Amino acid sequence: MKSIRGATTVASDQPNEIRQAVKELLWEIAAKNQLKQDDIAFILFSNTADIRSLYPAKAAREAGFIMPALYSSAEPEIEGALPLCIRVLLLADGEGKGVPVYLREASRLRKDKFARFNVALDGPAGSGKSTIAKLLAAQYDILYLDTGAMYRACALKALRCEVSLDDARAVETLMEHTCLDIRYEGGKQATYLDGEDVSSQIRTPEVAGAASAVAAHACVRKKMVEMQRSIAAKQSCVLDGRDIGTEVLPHADFKFFLTASSAVRAKRRCEDLKAMGLAADFEEVKKQIEERDYRDAHRDISPLRQAEDACLIDTSDLSVDEVLLRIHAKIQEKI
Numbered sequence: 001m002k003s004i005r006g007a008t009t010v011a012s013d014q015p016n017e018i019r020q021a022v023k024e025l026l027w028e029i030a031a032k033n034q035l036k037q038d039d040i041a042f043i044l045f046s047n048t049a050d051i052r053s054l055y056p057a058k059a060a061r062e063a064g065f066i067m068p069a070l071y072s073s074a075e076p077e078i079e080g081a082l083p084l085c086i087r088v089l090l091l092a093d094g095e096g097k098g099v100p101v102y103l104r105e106a107s108r109l110r111k112d113k114f115a116r117f118n119v120a121l122d123g124p125a126g127s128g129k130s131t132i133a134k135l136l137a138a139q140y141d142i143l144y145l146d147t148g149a150m151y152r153a154c155a156l157k158a159l160r161c162e163v164s165l166d167d168a169r170a171v172e173t174l175m176e177h178t179c180l181d182i183r184y185e186g187g188k189q190a191t192y193l194d195g196e197d198v199s200s201q202i203r204t205p206e207v208a209g210a211a212s213a214v215a216a217h218a219c220v221r222k223k224m225v226e227m228q229r230s231i232a233a234k235q236s237c238v239l240d241g242r243d244i245g246t247e248v249l250p251h252a253d254f255k256f257f258l259t260a261s262s263a264v265r266a267k268r269r270c271e272d273l274k275a276m277g278l279a280a281d282f283e284e285v286k287k288q289i290e291e292r293d294y295r296d297a298h299r300d301i302s303p304l305r306q307a308e309d310a311c312l313i314d315t316s317d318l319s320v321d322e323v324l325l326r327i328h329a330k331i332q333e334k335i
């Protein structure tokens with residue numbers, strides 16, 4: 001079974017208006033979710049108290065929804081609620097998430113579904129950015145762009161070509177002959193370097209360290225930032241990195257800066273490395289993380305920095321769910 005939500009509004013409390021609005025809403029839900037009538041088990045309506053002339057459930061019967069069980073209830077009067085609003089919850093056969101449908105004025109209820117918005121998630125290595133960004137993007141059903149993967153791919157190329165990471169000229173020439181491509185395969189980001197999927201090869205500590213070094217060069221940042229802005233301009237997305245809120249998307253709708261003590265971050269990184277079957281020595285990982293933080297925060301161009309309007313979250317003593325809850329609360333406050 002899957003549940004599908006939706007809502008619509010009427011211009012006035014007239015039976016004909018209610019009939020028309022309910023029919024339009026149910027047909028749209030059926031079309032968007034490819035449902036036939038006998039796939040629908042149950043339709044539950046609620047309407048604001050200013051709708052009195054016809055039960056939406058009765059309107060649904062009259063619109064030809066004969067098979068499903070129908071139920072209507074009136075909501076209490078709540079100050080500030082969208083007036084003349086009909087909400088619906090539909091239970092239907094099938095797996096996965098249903099496509100919600102919000103029509104007319106009710107589309108204002110779900111700006112997260114209908115408006116384009118970007119979330120900037122910055123912070124040092126191991127602060128929990130990528131875990132949170134992935135979950136957040138999945139919950140809002142929007143794209144997740146891991147910008148660190150892009151710098152890591154550039155670093156992998158430099159390591160493979162044995163180019164000195166500090167040599168700006170050599171890195172620039174290398175960049176001119178580098179083709180980086182971000183694709184989405186099965187809903188997951190895949191990072192392609194010169195046509196090769198390097199998504200797993202870029203996850204080693206060696207590449208992470210090299211990424212921090214190549215990311216300091218203007219030529220690399222210019223190319224990456226252009227790609228990131230062009231991806232973000234096309235759709236709603238969550239971007240995680242170091243300079244998203246300050247440089248890539250200074251006007252992002254939501255900005256968060258995650259941090260955690262270096263010991264907690266090193267512990268998390270060790271767990272990640274062990275899960276990938278790689279060796280991890282806590283003290284060594286902690287040292288690498290601290291060196292990387294220093295380099296990322298002290299480079300001349302777009303250093304790791306909290307944007308003035310970003311919300312700071314220290315994740316040291318918070319669970320993933322707790323961090324997500326805080327972020328959701330901030331987004332819902334404004335959206």
Ligand code: DC
Nearest residue numbers: 147148149151211212215241242243
């Ligand atoms: O987030 P990560 O560990 O995958 O990032 C690897 C390196 O890339 C990081 O140490 C600094 C650099 N980076 C950056 O400079 N700007 C970004 N937006 C993302 C990553």
